[in-house]
Amino acid sequence: MMNAKVRKAVFPAAGLGTRFLPATKAQPKEMLPLVDKPLIQYGVEEVIHSGIQDIIIVTGRGKSSIEDHFDVSFELEHLLESKGKTELLSMVRSISDMIDISYVRQKEALGLGHAVLRAKELVGSEPFAVVLSDDVIASETPCIRQLLDVYEFYGASVVALMEVPRDQISAYGVVDAEAISHNGNEQLYRIRNLVEKPKPDDAPSNLAIIGRYVLTPEIFSCVESIEPGNGGELQLTDALKYMLRNRPIYGFKFEGKRYDAGDKLGFLKATVEFALNRHDLGDTFRDYLRGLNF
Numbered sequence: 001m002m003n004a005k006v007r008k009a010v011f012p013a014a015g016l017g018t019r020f021l022p023a024t025k026a027q028p029k030e031m032l033p034l035v036d037k038p039l040i041q042y043g044v045e046e047v048i049h050s051g052i053q054d055i056i057i058v059t060g061r062g063k064s065s066i067e068d069h070f071d072v073s074f075e076l077e078h079l080l081e082s083k084g085k086t087e088l089l090s091m092v093r094s095i096s097d098m099i100d101i102s103y104v105r106q107k108e109a110l111g112l113g114h115a116v117l118r119a120k121e122l123v124g125s126e127p128f129a130v131v132l133s134d135d136v137i138a139s140e141t142p143c144i145r146q147l148l149d150v151y152e153f154y155g156a157s158v159v160a161l162m163e164v165p166r167d168q169i170s171a172y173g174v175v176d177a178e179a180i181s182h183n184g185n186e187q188l189y190r191i192r193n194l195v196e197k198p199k200p201d202d203a204p205s206n207l208a209i210i211g212r213y214v215l216t217p218e219i220f221s222c223v224e225s226i227e228p229g230n231g232g233e234l235q236l237t238d239a240l241k242y243m244l245r246n247r248p249i250y251g252f253k254f255e256g257k258r259y260d261a262g263d264k265l266g267f268l269k270a271t272v273e274f275a276l277n278r279h280d281l282g283d284t285f286r287d288y289l290r291g292l293n294f
């Protein structure tokens with residue numbers, strides 16, 4: 001039997017962004033610009049390039065600029081048109097033409113599992129992707145596409161994995177997993193257990209979950225079945241652990257470089273590297289950095 005096609009992607013975006021205060025006091029962290037594009041747009045482009053058209057953004061209070069960003073801006077388009085700025089005009093139009101976006105509110109920030117559950121009605125009974133937009137991933141093949149390839153083969157949920165140093169492991173969901181051979185390489189794991197933000201001594205491995213998931217719809221009833229976990233929140237990691245009772249879950253050590261753009265240092269690294277890779281800025285920016293005395 002063919003596995004159902006993944007057509008939808010959920011973007012939880014109702015978090016408070018406390019790691020980036022004060023910039024995120026009156027502005028969603030998803031709208032922080034990396035060079036000249038808001039974080040969430042990198043994630044949206046990643047899913048579009050992975051073949052997903054239908055986007056669901058879970059927003060909260062103070063997040064209306066996300067909706068405005070993906071909406072048509074008649075005033076701006078009119079201004080650019082009247083000034084003959086055709087290149088900028090087509091760039092601005094391409095954002096609103098990108099895809100169909102639906103929004104659902106998460107009234108309280110009660111955890112990632114809770115945020116995903118808010119998308120239940122809009123997702124329905126089909127598999128879907130989840131993207132945490134503060135994890136920005138630069139890769140040849142979009143990270144979500146890499147997970148979809150595994151999903152299409154096994155018909156089961158898949159999470160993105162990355163090895164992280166022991167002293168950073170407590171910031172992540174961590175898996176206990178067994179490597180299995182897939183297409184002749186060792187990037188695929190069958191997950192045996194998951195723990196959200198363990199102490200370094202309790203971490204079952206150095207394999208952390210990064211914010212990309214492909215989930216089968218059973219995840220919704222799993223979130224509904226669990227109790228609040230780490231931080232008193234409904235954790236997606238705990239719902240996945242619950243799902244393991246009945247379903248296999250895979251982990252995929254994706255190819256690409258991940259930036260934690262929700263963290264100040266990670267954001268700076270991403271900004272510098274993305275700017276250096278830009279054909280319109282890279283050379284002058286490189287010269288500028290070389291000229292700095294530090």
Ligand code: G1P
Nearest residue numbers: 112135171172173209210211237
């Ligand atoms: C969330 C998840 C965690 C995962 C992380 C990846 O945590 O709960 O399992 O490892 O994203 O970025 P957060 O960073 O939102 O605290």
